[in-house]
Amino acid sequence: MPLHNYYESLELSSQCSAEDIKESYRRLAKQLHPDKSNSSSNSPADPSRFLLISEAYRVLSNPEIRKEYDKCRRDAEKAHLIYAEVDLSDLVYLEDFATFSYPCRCGDSYCLSQDRLKTTRTPQLVIPCSSCSFVLLVNRNGE
Ligand SMILES: [Zn+2]
Numbered sequence: 001m002p003l004h005n006y007y008e009s010l011e012l013s014s015q016c017s018a019e020d021i022k023e024s025y026r027r028l029a030k031q032l033h034p035d036k037s038n039s040s041s042n043s044p045a046d047p048s049r050f051l052l053i054s055e056a057y058r059v060l061s062n063p064e065i066r067k068e069y070d071k072c073r074r075d076a077e078k079a080h081l082i083y084a085e086v087d088l089s090d091l092v093y094l095e096d097f098a099t100f101s102y103p104c105r106c107g108d109s110y111c112l113s114q115d116r117l118k119t120t121r122t123p124q125l126v127i128p129c130s131s132c133s134f135v136l137l138v139n140r141n142g143e
Pocket of ligand 1: 104105106107108109129130131132133134
């Protein structure tokens with residue numbers, strides 16, 4: 001499952017505290033920030049690595065998003081419960097809720113918020129159904 005392990009990116013375990021996340025991010029950001037690669041140091045910072053830890057921090061430092069992400073990881077482990085694999089364009093955008101929606105066979109739906117779409121850079125997202133245990137794989141190609 002191409003789901004980034006943000007805990008790994010921040011060199012943390014999934015049981016870490018909010019304080020651990022902050023400390024780890026600060027430490028790594030200092031090491032990896034592109035602006036830090038000044039003339040005195042010949043080791044160029046890795047921008048993609050920096051982007052990844054920034055993304056990891058943005059997700060894990062927000063308790064709401066972290067919860068969602070943890071759930072997403074658990075859902076991804078249940079790969080046999082994949083209902084369908086679709087493109088983002090197959091989802092219906094509900095403007096009032098700023099959410100993309102896709103019907104599940106249980107009668108409920110898969111909901112992907114605009115916020116989550118913004119905070120996630122992975123090419124594929126795992127969306128759990130609101131009611132049952134199926135997940136929807138959404139490819140965001142060409143969004
Ligand atoms: Zn369902």
